Amino acid sequence: MRLSRLLSLILVFAAVLSACRPASGAPSLLLTPTASGEVTPVLQGEGIVATAVVVPARQARLSFPIGGAVGEVLVEEGERVQAGQVLATLDVPELEYAVAQAEAALRAAESEYSYWRYPRNKPPERRELAQEEVHKAEAALAVAQAEFAQSLITAPFDGTIVAVEIEPGAVVQPAEVVLVLADLEHLHLETTDLSERQIAGVSPGNEAVVTIESLGVTVGGHVTSIAPRAETLGGDVVFKVMIELDEQIEGLRWGMRAEVEIKGSG
Known part of the structure; x- marks a missing residue:
């Protein structure tokens, strides 16, 4: 009788343990520090696991559309710049002179038009001719x-100068890359680990769990884009996938590696 009761207690305890254990393949809740230092839950479970690298949301390799000698380099590596800011110039006095001449011609045409604009015994055809000259100027x-x-390089967006490849006096060719600008305030993840079979289960908007092991941080994210064309890396056919972080992580740097788990489309 006592042995029977003991066996019953063991069976009940085993059932309780089984109920507490998560089902195979079910997602689990991971408590992890975020960029702000707070502990927040991140859902982890079955998904496509891949290695990714941190990249800027935007970057631009800047060049002059024409060739010539560099006049001024107005920025340094690491400098923050704003969209529209002039970053470098070519030494092209003939183009500056052409602008000055055109400005002078326009002022003269406008002065002539002002004289004929209010006719008092002045022929209207002269006024029309003067106005036409203004339009031409x-x-x-x-x-x-x-x-x-074309002798100027301006910043296409707010960002940081990450490379300066020229100095004043250097001769550059058209389309030769001389500056590199990147948006380091908004860092994304890029992975080329997904095969053609895996990519079938991934779509823009899919959630992802991102782990930056070097920083000891795990955050959520989502797929923003999938390359329309495959690449061949090491003999494997893969697709480039971009992932945006739900929050920017303090200490995150361009080139750091991360592990991402992309939730499938179901």
Whole structure:
């Protein structure tokens, strides 16, 4: 009788342990420190696990559309710049002179038009002719300014200069990369670990769990884009996938490695 009761207690205890254990393949809740230092839950479970690298959300390799000698380099590596800011110039005095000449011609045409604009015993055809000359001068100035703009490199977006490949006096060729600009305030993840079979289960918007082992941080994220064309790496056919973090992590740097678990589309 006593042995029977003992066996019953053992069976009940085993049943309680079985109920507390998560089912095979079921997602588990991981408590992890975030970039702000708070502990928040991140859902982990079955998904596609891949290695990723930290990259800027945007980067641009900048060049002059025309060749020539470098006049000024107005930025240094590591400097923050704003969209539209002039970063470097070519030494092209002939283009500067053309702009100055066009501006002078426009001022003269406008002065002539002002004289004929209010006719008092003045023939109207002279007023029309003067107005036409103003329009021609405006068009000529626009052309001169557009040509001069080719001697400037301006920032296409807010960011940080990460490479300076020129110095004043150096001769550059058209389209030669001379500066590299990156948006280091918004870092994403890039992975090329997904095979053609795995990519079938991934879509933009899929959730992801991102672990930065070097920082001891795990955060959520989501897939933002999938390359429309495959690449061949080491003999494997793979697709590039971009993942945006739900929050920016303090201490995260371009080039750091991460592990991502991408939740499938179901």
